[in-house]
Amino acid sequence: MPPASRRTPRAILSRFDELSAAIGRLVVSDLETRGALRTDVLALIDHVPAREARACVSLRLVAEALRPDRDRGERQPALHRAALALLEAVRTYLASPKASDRLSLIEGPERSAIAIMRNLPEASPALKPRTSDLIGLTDRRPRSVVARADSLPALALPNDTDRSLVGDFCDEAREYIESAEAALLVLEREPDNGEAAQTVMRAFHSIKGTAGFLKLDGLVALAHHGESLLGERRHGDGFAGRISALSLRALDALRDTVKNLDASRNGAPLAYPPGFLDALRELEDIDAEPGAPAAEPAGPRAASAPARDAGATHSARVRLDRLDALVDLVGELVVAHWMIAQDPASGHDHPERARKVAHAGKLVRHLHDMSMGLRMVPLRGTCNKLVRLARDLAQRAGKEVDCRVEGEMTELDRNMVELVADPLMHMVRNAIDHGIEPPEERQIRGKPAAGCLTLRATQMNGQVVVTLSDDGRGLQRDRILERAQARGLVGPGEVLNDADVLDLIFAPGLSTAQQVTDVSGRGVGMDVVRRNIQALHGRVDVQSTPGQGTTITLRVPLTLAITDGMLVRVGDERYIVPTTNVVVSFRPERSALFTVGGRGEMVRLRHDVLPLVRLHRLLDVPGACDDPAAALLMVVGAGERRCALLVDSIVGQQQVVAKPVTAGIGDVPGISGAAILGDGRVGLILDVPQVLELARRAQPNTQAVA
Amino acid sequence: MSAVPGKYLTFFLGAEEYGMEILAVHEIIGVLPITRVPRTPPFVRGVINLRGRVISILDLRRKFDLPAVEPGPTSCVIVVAAHAAHVGLLVDRVSEVADIAAGDIEPPPPLGAGVRTDYLVGIAKSAARVRLLLDISRVIDAGDLAAAGPDGGAPTAA
Numbered sequence: 001m002p003p004a005s006r007r008t009p010r011a012i013l014s015r016f017d018e019l020s021a022a023i024g025r026l027v028v029s030d031l032e033t034r035g036a037l038r039t040d041v042l043a044l045i046d047h048v049p050a051r052e053a054r055a056c057v058s059l060r061l062v063a064e065a066l067r068p069d070r071d072r073g074e075r076q077p078a079l080h081r082a083a084l085a086l087l088e089a090v091r092t093y094l095a096s097p098k099a100s101d102r103l104s105l106i107e108g109p110e111r112s113a114i115a116i117m118r119n120l121p122e123a124s125p126a127l128k129p130r131t132s133d134l135i136g137l138t139d140r141r142p143r144s145v146v147a148r149a150d151s152l153p154a155l156a157l158p159n160d161t162d163r164s165l166v167g168d169f170c171d172e173a174r175e176y177i178e179s180a181e182a183a184l185l186v187l188e189r190e191p192d193n194g195e196a197a198q199t200v201m202r203a204f205h206s207i208k209g210t211a212g213f214l215k216l217d218g219l220v221a222l223a224h225h226g227e228s229l230l231g232e233r234r235h236g237d238g239f240a241g242r243i244s245a246l247s248l249r250a251l252d253a254l255r256d257t258v259k260n261l262d263a264s265r266n267g268a269p270l271a272y273p274p275g276f277l278d279a280l281r282e283l284e285d286i287d288a289e290p291g292a293p294a295a296e297p298a299g300p301r302a303a304s305a306p307a308r309d310a311g312a313t314h315s316a317r318v319r320l321d322r323l324d325a326l327v328d329l330v331g332e333l334v335v336a337h338w339m340i341a342q343d344p345a346s347g348h349d350h351p352e353r354a355r356k357v358a359h360a361g362k363l364v365r366h367l368h369d370m371s372m373g374l375r376m377v378p379l380r381g382t383c384n385k386l387v388r389l390a391r392d393l394a395q396r397a398g399k400e401v402d403c404r405v406e407g408e409m410t411e412l413d414r415n416m417v418e419l420v421a422d423p424l425m426h427m428v429r430n431a432i433d434h435g436i437e438p439p440e441e442r443q444i445r446g447k448p449a450a451g452c453l454t455l456r457a458t459q460m461n462g463q464v465v466v467t468l469s470d471d472g473r474g475l476q477r478d479r480i481l482e483r484a485q486a487r488g489l490v491g492p493g494e495v496l497n498d499a500d501v502l503d504l505i506f507a508p509g510l511s512t513a514q515q516v517t518d519v520s521g522r523g524v525g526m527d528v529v530r531r532n533i534q535a536l537h538g539r540v541d542v543q544s545t546p547g548q549g550t551t552i553t554l555r556v557p558l559t560l561a562i563t564d565g566m567l568v569r570v571g572d573e574r575y576i577v578p579t580t581n582v583v584v585s586f587r588p589e590r591s592a593l594f595t596v597g598g599r600g601e602m603v604r605l606r607h608d609v610l611p612l613v614r615l616h617r618l619l620d621v622p623g624a625c626d627d628p629a630a631a632l633l634m635v636v637g638a639g640e641r642r643c644a645l646l647v648d649s650i651v652g653q654q655q656v657v658a659k660p661v662t663a664g665i666g667d668v669p670g671i672s673g674a675a676i677l678g679d680g681r682v683g684l685i686l687d688v689p690q691v692l693e694l695a696r697r698a699q700p701n702t703q704a705v706a
Numbered sequence: 707m708s709a710v711p712g713k714y715l716t717f718f719l720g721a722e723e724y725g726m727e728i729l730a731v732h733e734i735i736g737v738l739p740i741t742r743v744p745r746t747p748p749f750v751r752g753v754i755n756l757r758g759r760v761i762s763i764l765d766l767r768r769k770f771d772l773p774a775v776e777p778g779p780t781s782c783v784i785v786v787a788a789h790a791a792h793v794g795l796l797v798d799r800v801s802e803v804a805d806i807a808a809g810d811i812e813p814p815p816p817l818g819a820g821v822r823t824d825y826l827v828g829i830a831k832s833a834a835r836v837r838l839l840l841d842i843s844r845v846i847d848a849g850d851l852a853a854a855g856p857d858g859g860a861p862t863a864a
Contacts, residue, residue, distance in 0.1 A: 332758045619744035659760045661743060665750055668743055674753055674760040682741040682753045682760055
């Protein structure tokens with residue numbers, strides 16, 4: 001949206017001024033003028049730009065305060081003053097669309113107006129403002145909005161809906177749904193946790209409010225019932241499993257609808273997701289049971305500040321592409337500064353300049369840390385999703401699982417969070433499906449009936465380590481080996497140690513599941529997990545003790561934006577090897593080099609024997625050093641595979657901003673990206689797992705890269 | 707698809723003059739140091755640093771199977787936007803921006819002279835000159851390029 005259109009038209013603001021003046025002149029006993037002014041205020045709401053929905057809430061409150069049939073006693077002047085103050089606050093609010101905390105402009109006056117209205121004599125209880133009135137909902141029960149017919153009015157947005165408002169609603173709703181889901185899972189364990197219940201109710205309530213603005217009646221109804229589900233009855237018979245399951249279904253239905261809404265902004269047809277009507281039906285039925293209370297509004301605070309949780313630190317919504325552009329640019333700045341620092345002109349001969357460059361460097365690094373921090377988000381959202389998944393899967397499989405999460409506040413680059421979520425889901429599926437035994441089997445083995453699944457996240461050495469442990473049956477070494485031999489992954493006479501056997505679960509096409517279920521066991525899974533994680537410059541390892549459980553460990557860098565690399569020279573070319581893949585580098589003695597018949601070149605390093613890979617041959621580099629004893633061997637590894645890469649020399653260690661090279665070329669095997677080097681030229685970043693794979697294929701009849 | 711009349715950027719490869727729609731052209735730069743990218747087809751010269759962006763350079767001579775020459779003093783890179791990315795095209799010499807009228811455009815001959823006809827969308831004849839009009843997005847065929855690598859591999863880190 002162009003900046004100019006964010007402004008509320010001047011004509012509307014001057015209308016505000018006229019109304020303010022009129023309210024200021026208002027005489028308490030002049031009911032007729034009061035009524036007329038109220039109508040004027042309501043009319044004004046229609047002229048407020050649709051995106052300023054929040055202001056409309058306040059204006060409704062002003063209109064409410066002006067209701068002529070309201071109390072005529074001593075409080076009336078105070079109510080007038082409150083209405084006037086609020087009206088003026090709304091004007092300021094509308095006139096300053098860019099103020100940093102503009103919501104606070106109207107919140108204060110709003111609270112005072114509500115306080116006065118709440119304290120009016122009970123004589124006219126119908127006049128007490130209900131939150132649902134204020135946010136534009138009709139007073140009737142949503143049951144009448146959605147008649148108990150077989151059909152739901154088609155999901156549609158009014159023609160004049162501001163599309164950007166829909167986008168905001170979707171973002172906001174997703175956040176609420178996520179927090180509500182997490183809180184529900186807490187409630188399952190601690191049914192008396194009032195705060196969690198509040199969170200869930202507030203989420204439903206807020207979604208209901210905004211959906212009301214957008215005239216999405218179906219959503220309003222669903223959210224309304226979702227809210228009342230957790231109302232008073234919670235204190236009665238406790239937090240029953242049925243309520244929790246229903247609430248989760250309601251959230252799913254909401255989430256799917258929001259997804260459709262979001263997609264509709266790009267032209268997708270808009271419709272309720274399948275299952276929506278069923279969920280609504282069920283909620284209505286439970287709500288209609290005798291004794292079910294109507295939803296109590298979650299309080300004026302929740303209604304008046306839908307975008308903010310109480311006590312949360314203030315935050316601003318920033319478009320992701322802008323954030324990404326900022327982070328990229330800062331990354332470039334780091335590299336650009338490095339170039340200046342490397343320039344001999346800022347060296348020791350010019351101490352004054354060197355000091356300035358060093359100072360700038362400090363600022364640049366600081367800026368870099370800060371900008372990276374902007375994109376860091378806690379893993380909590382992902383953890384919640386995984387716990388939810390584990391719970392659902394266990395239920396379906398008739399197993400009992402106790403999920404524990406540790407370190408959920410560990411932060412990771414936003415882009416990474418999305419990329420590790422899928423592999424983690426695979427892992428959870430495997431753990432529930434194959435790892436944890438059914439309760440009877442567990443009891444026979446002397447274990448508690450409920451299996452334990454622990455998800456632990458920590459940050460160390462610039463990496464995030466996520467482990468998923470179960471106390472299930474563990475991996476069956478013999479079965480894995482059997483399968484691998486049947487599939488030809490392991491030769492008949494080959495001897496493997498335990499770690500090698502376990503590592504086979506990451507081989508493509510290997511599944512030890514005795515039966516294929518609908519969630520896992522189709523023979524795809526762990527190989528995809530490893531591939532995805534390696535694409536992130538991370539690694540996956542597995543440990544397992546038969547009968548006691550399995551632990552899978554993921555290690556990924558904090559961010560993909562910056563790669564720590566070793567710059568190596570091969571002939572006239574330079575390549576970057578990600579430091580995470582580098583084990584050690586050394587110049588071999590001639591005696592350490594040998595050739596195994598038909599198995600290619602090998603090199604001995606202490607007690608290890610490693611395949612030797614001539615990088616220049618793999619990459620067709622002319623003029624490179626061909627004698628390992630005169631050059632350098634760099635031992636690189638990915639997963640359990642290792643090899644010694646022959647390079648001419650190491651130029652140095654450098655942080656680089658990884659960029660794709662695929663534009664116009666397509667994927668290049670062995671190369672994961674490109675980066676601008678200190679001299680302004682482009683250097684290519686080696687994709688070590690792919691290099692190992694290329695080397696293996698280059699010597700097809702060998703086990704060269706073991 | 708046939709060529710539409712309008713402004714064309716014309717350039718030379720050897721003695722042949724080609725034209726591409728000016729709208730596709732992002733900028734024209736000199737030849738910057740190129741980093742070779744291994745395991746790519748010969749017409750992929752490599753990648754360059756264009757003000758902090760990594761863009762790939764395709765050699766149009768090699769792409770069109772013309773005799774290869776090393777870049778000389780008049781060589782230029784035409785940066786074009788295609789398939790949601792910028793790609794540089796190495797040419798021998800940039801000629802001019804020409805207005806090509808509908809009446810000057812003839813359909814491409816069934817057999818192109820040296821150029822694969824699927825890139826050619828027309829031939830413009832004017833003032834005793836013949837220009838071969840290219841559909842640049844077909845020259846930089848994303849599918850063609852992606853298939854150039856022997857296998858897919860992992861997605862590239864962004």
